[in-house]
Amino acid sequence: MYVAVKGGDAAIENSQSLLAEERRGDTAVDELDLEQIKQQLSLAVDRVMTEGSLYDEDLAALAIKQARGDIVEAIFLLRAYRTTLPRFGASEPIDTGDMAVRRRISATFKDVPGGQILGPSFDYTHRLLDFTLAANGEPPAPTPVAEAPVDEAMPRVTELLNQEGLIEQESADDDQEVFDLTRESMKFPADREARLQNLARGDEGFLLALGYSTQRGWGRNHPFAGEIRMGEVAVEFTPEELGFPIEIAEITVTECQMVNQFKGSSEVPPQFTRGYGLTFGHCERKAMSMALVDRALRAEELGESIEAPAQDQEFVLAHACNVEASGFVQHLKLPHYVDFQSELVTVRALRKAIRESAANQEDPGMPPAAE
């Protein structure tokens, strides 16, 4: 039986009005504008674009403002918006080897060609609260500008290892159809391209915890941060009317190449294996976590035993999306009055049956049921 419950219209309307007021906060304080969010909360914008799976800084800033800074809610808003837009096609694959690098570090080679470029990083801050920011302090001193720019082309660390055949190589088959999880549902086992799309939009916290679990022994794969690079890449798109590609955008991305435990067989001499992470904007923790989990999910392909959650495709890929996860967890708030009534009836009946059977056996130890 399904019983429709109506009511609460006025309460809902007033709740939304109260939400809008709380979002705005004290009107004596200036309202945030989108440009401020874009400029000064740029890493929140980057995360919302990455997990919202839509590169548009203005929309991400709007989502953050509307969601009152609730990042997962903002991601939901962006995902919902993208369903209203037509798809014009797919870009040529971005070339991260041709990135205009703003940060590039390697934990495996000190003297990597092109150098270690720290860029803007929290890594060397002391994590002490800076009270000059609280005091709305003066703008920071102008940052030093070197005479010469960084190298235009920086070889990937994986290419350096490739030269000696010490690391597995990727091969590119561009005739192969590209799986798209926005158009088709995930099937298990999923190939690596499908897994990477899923991980690229997956929840940072979830992937961080899974990546961490591999380091703590739950599917250990001995990672080194072979290279992390962040900077701008061109996006090329071929309009059907033109028949040749044009650069339609320059976007910021972060890439992580994990270099992992080696393995060999009777045919292949021992070589390092790889895990890969790629995000929009500057999402370094996410890119690293993604690379760890990508590598963990390759367990079967690499002949490793699947023992830990991070190696289990279905466990990881079916739970990585925070829009789905948040929706399913939060749907518990919706009225379940009828479901619950039926459970109440069942529990009462069970208790009654037990009480009666106990009475029949004249067992005085049975406590009376509270109803």
Add this chain to the structure above:
Amino acid sequence: MKTADTANGQTINSLSSTADTRRQYWLSVMAKASADRVKALYDSLPEHPTWTTIRPAETGMVMVRGRVGGDGNRFNMGEMTMTRGAVRLANGVAGLGYVQGRSRRQAELTAVLDAMLQSPETNALISTRIIEPLAREQRDARDIRARKAAATKVEFFTMVRGEG
């Protein structure tokens, strides 16, 4: 394709460039510019053409692809917003605009300017007044970013310990 690195004002006028390469270049420059800059430079032109709309500017998405490991198979990374439009000038030349983001005005003006750049009588004017300044701004922005990054490059030095 590395138009952003290698192409500049000279490449536009270079005799060796094919018409397609030149068009690829100016369309890319306008696509990556901010909507405000394209509008401002367009407004600063001495004369503005009349045009008819072939396809009204429309916002949609492009799926951005990456490669596994940076160099392997393609995979879908996530989408980006893009706006496109098409116009025809009074002289019959059609122009296209494909731009990053959601500015319909930028897509429409880019299409108008694309048609003007294809028209021999206005090519030099638009190259000089719009494409070259935008390309210069983009190069300068890229250069300053790359030089600020270079200032954060680690210079290792080795400490010599002990004697001999």
